[in-house]
Amino acid sequence: MRFFSEPRPRDHETGGSRRLARTLLACCVFGVGATAFPWTYVSATRLFDELAGPIAARTNPGFTCASTCLLTALLVLAEGRSRPSREAVRTACAALMGAACLVLLAHLMAGPATLRGVEAERSAWFFAAVAAVVLGFAASQGRMPTRKSISGGAA
Numbered sequence: 145m146r147f148f149s150e151p152r153p154r155d156h157e158t159g160g161s162r163r164l165a166r167t168l169l170a171c172c173v174f175g176v177g178a179t180a181f182p183w184t185y186v187s188a189t190r191l192f193d194e195l196a197g198p199i200a201a202r203t204n205p206g207f208t209c210a211s212t213c214l215l216t217a218l219l220v221l222a223e224g225r226s227r228p229s230r231e232a233v234r235t236a237c238a239a240l241m242g243a244a245c246l247v248l249l250a251h252l253m254a255g256p257a258t259l260r261g262v263e264a265e266r267s268a269w270f271f272a273a274v275a276a277v278v279l280g281f282a283a284s285q286g287r288m289p290t291r292k293s294i295s296g297g298a299a
Contacts, residue, residue, distance in 0.1 A: 161230055164286040168237060169220050171280030175213035175244075178273035179206045184256045184264040197264060200273070205251040209273050212244040216280065234284050241281035248274050 183206060184197035200206030216237045223233040252274070256264040 164234075164283055165220050165223060167286075168280055168283040169217055171276045171283060172213040172217035172220070175273050175276035175280065176210050176217075178269045178276060179210040179213075181267065181269040183267055183270035183273070185267050186262045186264050195262075196267075200269065205247050206273075208247045209244050209277060212240045213277070213280070216240045216284075234286075237284035238281065241277060241284050244277045245281050248277055 179200040181200060182196035182198060183200040183203070186195040201210050219233050219236055219240075223230055252266075256266050258264055
């Protein structure tokens with residue numbers, strides 16, 4: 145009588161998938177962290193010292209970035225071990241990160257606007273969020289190993 149299931153051998157498929165999941169999760173954490181800081185600032189020290197805009201999470205693009213990164217992280221953490229489950233999660237993650245990329249691209253094209261009537265600039269946190277979202281999108285598009293490459297051709 146067996147009380148414990150026999151351990152399954154670890155194959156390369158789960159290792160590659162976990163590596164992509166960790167990368168995607170790290171991008172999500174960094175993307176959410178970047179929204180805790182202002183994305184615009186004015187560096188006119190003679191007039192205003194260092195004037196920063198609102199925290200990015202309080203703006204529409206910042207909230208979109210934070211919420212899509214949090215939803216993507218939730219999906220990655222809830223991902224199952226079966227291949228169909230991983231494929232479904234990666235497709236959903238790609239859709240969420242693609243939407244965040246489009247919102248950030250539109251925000252980038254619109255320009256940083258003004259603060260107190262002075263032309264503002266983008267902060268490094270905005271570009272960090274863009275990099276995190278783009279890398280997260282690339283990680284969600286990452287290819288998982290196929291059975292042929294793992295088992296040497298036998299399916």
